[in-house]
Amino acid sequence: MENIIETMAEQLGAALVILGAALSVGFAGSGSAWGIGIANEAAAGIMTEDPKKFGYALVLLALPGTQGIYGLLVAFIAMSKAGLLGAGGVTVTIWQGLAIGCACLPIAIAGFYTAIWQGKSSAASILLISKRPDQIGKAVILPAMCETYAVFALLMSIMMLTGIKV
């Protein structure tokens, strides 16, 4: 019994870090894919009318992709913080691991939802440029409004991670 508790104390911290990293990559990435998928439908639609809009459409449908990158980023920072990358050993306690895992949550949750809504905004913007390609500047700005909150989540995740003393 004592043996089990000892093993848990040694390894649970790292497992919690991995859980956090997995959530941040998994959810933010899924949200991005979902958002891009929504934007893709609109992009494919306008390209049936005018294939030359591909370039503009690509810029717009790439916008919801950033949340996935933010998620990946936080996961990397979390794992490197816990020493899970590279040759050095794992150095976190259970509580530090739990804290790191929790610090991943803002980007996991906000990344997921903002990417989907940003995808919807991108789709609307894609329809806008199908009629008014000269308005590409405004069309890019609108979906960025949703991304703001993913940026804030990323900021908080990173600040929490830097705040945890390991």
Add this chain to the structure above:
Amino acid sequence: MAIAEMQKARIAIHKSISDELLKEIQRLGCCQFIAQTSDSANERDAAAMRSRLRHIDDLLGEVRFASRFIEPYAAKKTGGIAKALGDCEEFSLEQLSELAAEESFMALAAKLRDLEKRLSDAKSGSSRVAGLRAALQPLAGLPYSLDFYSKGTDRLQGSLFSVPAVHAEEFRRAQSGVLGDMAEIYSLPLGEKDSSQLFSVICPREMGEAVSGEAMKFQAAKVDVPPNICRTAREELGKLSAESTEYSSEEASVIEEITESADDVYRTCQYCGDYWGIEKARIESLISGEQTERILVMTFWIPKSKLNEFDNIASRYSDLVEVVPEEPGEGETPPTLLRNKGMSVPVEPLIEMYGTPTYGGIDPTAIVAPFFYAFFGICFGDAGYGLLIAALLTAVLMKKKVTGTLRKFFHILIIGNVCALAFGVLTFSWFGDSITAFSFLGFLKPLQKLQILDPMNDPTTMLFVSLAFGFIQIMAGLFIALRENLKKGDKMAAFADQGGWIVFLCGLVLSGLSSSGAVPLPTGLCTAIAVVGALILIFTQGRSKESFAGKAFSGVISLYNVTSYLGDLLSYSRLLALGLGSAAVGMVINMLANLVSDGLPTIGWIIGLLIFLVGHVFSIAVNLLGAFVHSLRLQYVEFFSKFYEASGEEYSPLSLSTQYVRLKE
């Protein structure tokens, strides 16, 4: 903050020189004509002008048809981007007018229409033949002429049935039972993949109904034979395949004919389109004028700075032209032309993208420019990336004749990237942390001496810097609005709406800073400042209300707006987030490259190098877009909401504007 001053003027031109003079004005490119609302006194001339415009429109319609038709076959396509990058031909207006010869173009267009007809005939013929072949293919094994089945003879009629293979035997037996010796049933050979069997039944006409009735019982479908086909299916198929070859060779020969001259035709279309576009703009301006028997009277806007040049031209025709300056009518606003200097100029398109500034109002370009460049630099935030992109774009600018808005865009990116370089130096971010990550780059370590900020390990300081930028910009916005109110003479609004907020916000920030010890001021004094600001707001914000209670309530409630200022301020924390983002993505790429090159023997460093190159290119693309969009958003949403009115009309003078070729000066 400069909006060019406009002058309204009226010009009376003798008709003998109207076209010539308008050409000169178009070349000068600074007069925006105002359409007249009243009917022309000389309807005959006006109608002639309108029919000239219609003629040009028809020509442009032909140009559009021709270029759309020929474009897929042209190998060398030059569009707007190629022109902006300077990859286009250069002509004088006279040369262009010779190239755009109407007669030869109309002959060309007629030839293209003919080719288009031949091509579409060949295509539709070929698809008709393909359809027939597909219909006749299953009947290839039938030894009888097909007109048996479409028309029949006086006494006999033939029918074809497609019967599911499982019912085939029963069908044959049943039909034989009904018809006996009076009919002939023939089953076509069953193909390997066929799930149904084809039967030919030839019988006397009076028994036709009995045959159909019997067929229904076995889910047999009647197969129709296309009319006007007399011979056997095999013979018909042979004939059709010959026809199909004919159609495809016709199609190929037409396409070859088109492709041969496609490049020349495409270029001709561009010349004609550009030249007639210029003509059209001029005629539209002419139509905007009022016509009398001999005189054409037009009104227009012109920037005051261009008046001299305009007078020079007009004075050449001194006896036949009269120019009179006019006062703008009531409710008439001149168009807005932005006129900035130095590094502000490139930002003009970004301002116009939000909306054209109101004439007589504020042009925010000069204030937006430094903030935008700085924000872009912080968000992109890497010295390596900044240096690379700035160098690349400078090389493009030096090598190519980049013109128009694209040139301004390049300038924005170059200046922004120089800021990114500067910020990257201050935060010691060179392609992420590559200098510390890769041991062979150790000789660059002295660069670390220039580091004064470390957002990765100490984000709080950088957050403070970001918010400070935000506070400065929001204050700048409020001060601009205050100055505008003073200019308009609305001292109350300046004092209350902006002054109150400036005092209140400054007080709040100062008391926060002094209580944390960052500012050597007594906290009480700072709080007092905030209270004074709050009192100003409470006493003034309800001033439009009638009753005392309404005034008091609106005044107190107005303090709640502090949340919107807080939101705006916090929004600037994205500067830190995006800067951290670029640095961290770079760091992750370097970490991966290191892991691979250390982990794999011999070829590890090659894969590591690949990861480094591809990864950083990707990171640049993503972060460049993010830095641009978010820096712009801060201007549009947080900054402009404080003061900016964009209800102006864009200045679009009559000029020599072309889409594909460049005109010599």
